[in-house]
Amino acid sequence: MKEDNITPEQLEDLGCLYEITKNLASSVELKACLSETMQTIGTMKNMTNGTVTIINPLTGRLEIEVAPDINAEGRKRGKYQIGEGITGRVVASGEPIIVPHIADEPMFLNKTKSRGDLSNQTRSFLCVPIREGKQVIGALSVDRVYENGISEQADLDLRFLTVLSSLIAQTTHRIQTVMQEQEELRYENLKLKRELSEKNSINDIQGKSSKMQDVYEMIHRVVDSNATVLLRGESGTGKTLVAKALHYNSRRQEKAFIVVNCSALPETLLESELFGHEKGAFTGASERKIGRFEQAEGGTLFLDEIGEISHAVQVKLLNVVQERTFQRLGSGKSISCDVRLVAATNRDLEKAVQDKSFREDLYYRLNVFPVYMPPLRERRTDILLLAEYFLEKYAKENAKKIRRISTPAI
Template structure:
């Protein structure tokens, strides 16, 4: 035969289980509290439950009720004894009124008159708190009949446990809300800083070239100085540093701004196709040439021609290009008519042209013709202070393109600033767009970044390009103080000379020793993932030590 007493004794445990699931399953606090009161009513025969919480002014106010809407209850439809709840909150002592008729503080509840003739209504109220002073109260009513008084000890103990769960949940929600306000404030401040910095940059031509670092200030100065002239400009720098944007800025800031700006990627075309692309061809010059076609030099007449990846052209084509630059004239492929053009040339390369000239793969005379005004674009790792501005700029573009309103948290910007981005600005843009696409909330936090989800290829790319050297440490920007770069030595290192001379293996050992040979801690110190640290330990045959 089934033991009903056993079933009844299990009800409180089942109730606690259901309540914990409710409180941990939603971010809607009002809905969660309402469902908790419903559980109390369904499992424990408690009716007219209520949760009271202090508002911003410190006044007790209804936060959840059963039997009616919260709005209706707050309007006065529920005769709830806020004075009694306020006393429980102020003293932190539970209140038990076996019969509400005997308690003056509960007199207004008698007006409801929903008790039966032989039924008495009891009122139980316990404080809601965590480790601090109470900030709320949980109350229920319970009906009982008969001459014998009901024993409330078990109900009081159970309600205290429920109130503790509610207190922890309310505190967590408040902390989340406070953190979100802080993130939004920081994001707004950083966005304002970006807007304050941008007007200091040249208004015309360089709007899309973001940067406030000393290195970029030199670039802006060189562009403004050289753009109004007719001199050929050679843009130097690693891939992804923004050479095309600077070339366009040169054009816009020149007297040729109203004429065409034509660009060609020399590395993307074979020699024969590149010749036709730049010089054009006459009808019948080769199979498929069914009509006369103007080349990029003709299309850029009066304007600017941007030749990207100029270091990749063949030796044979270098001679043809040199003649155009010297004489300002050429013949189309398959043609005999000499065509004269007036073109301002801006070239770009990520190659070491001096070494190419030394080994004979690049003509010295062409090098001197191109290298009239060299402008070097710094890699992103040498201007890490610009990373927050660039990241917010790209995020603003993403928001405009996708109709979203995302912002970065301070932690996310600091984490980005610690990265060294082998792919430079292009890689940062890719990182921002990828992260923004996969972020579900309104704030991009540090844990949303690829480098915190072990899907970032920066470290892999760097080690493939520079297998014998660690990535250089990033220098933090003043407004956003961050730790030293990914593989920087500990602060108590012997000195800068020793740090820069240390091998990657030595720096890895230093980091492990400093962290007690705990890989996870060392990974955080180095700005890497635990998996990357584990790989590096294996790569350098470093045995783990037991501390």
């Protein structure tokens, strides 16, 4: 096309697309660059309520991904089945739609309630599909007021939005590919760290019996999850070692690993230890104290002997497990926390629930992922392995040269 034939409107579109392309090409955060794009077409093209709606692969419904002019409540309401409303029809058919007057269109549902009373408005609605290859993955829509009614300008706007939707699809694909590659690299890096790490690795747990292989499998299954883990087993079976392995082999390994022995403290001190207290909260509270939940922020909190806590502490702990918030003693302010909980007990919690000495609701909240630690009598094949491990360890600590245990001793 010769330059003389380019209209002012087309030059305006090219200028707008140029600014948008610069933004999209340099962006690595999808929502931020799409929000800026919607704001750009609002400023340069007088297109309001710019909205990117994407099919949620889990629900199959259309959900608003970006809409700077629509508040959070409106975005929550803006969900459509494929084929529902104008947006749903565009995605179902793969064809763009212009609604000349949204007030007169029964198919226009206005679910977001962001436009107020439509009866006195003359705004139009333009919606185009967003395609990834041959598949429609969502829709791009805007409002536009045409002072002189629908004209050739509306067709130009529709073509502009079609080009823009293609740019959005390309950017979405590029950023999602980069994020996927980064996640794969992060996972591979974490995997290598696990393999190379000597401290607090699962290798520190000694045992090759079938029962210990089951324990290792359970650890690997839950290590990268945020699920609460309940370690069951007799004293001395290695519950603390498993708790450490869960932390130091997880995404939280750079954060704190905090241990609280719940049976070692009386009720009043345990509450203060877990949740902290404000100055003057009780006699002797001469200064503010940060509790273990705050100290473990972003990391792991290991609650050993969880079956020994009182009912009063159980109630407060239940609230933290459910709501992920707590209050320091003497304070009315709620503090949110991001902590992975690992609990351990040698008690029969099911019996404790029946006896009413342990809350049933807390039991179910803690027993999300139980791991049973077998006693040594149930894994006799590990006895020699453990004997050799401790022989080597203590011989090195005491500078002794003892190579092995004699056959008669075995």
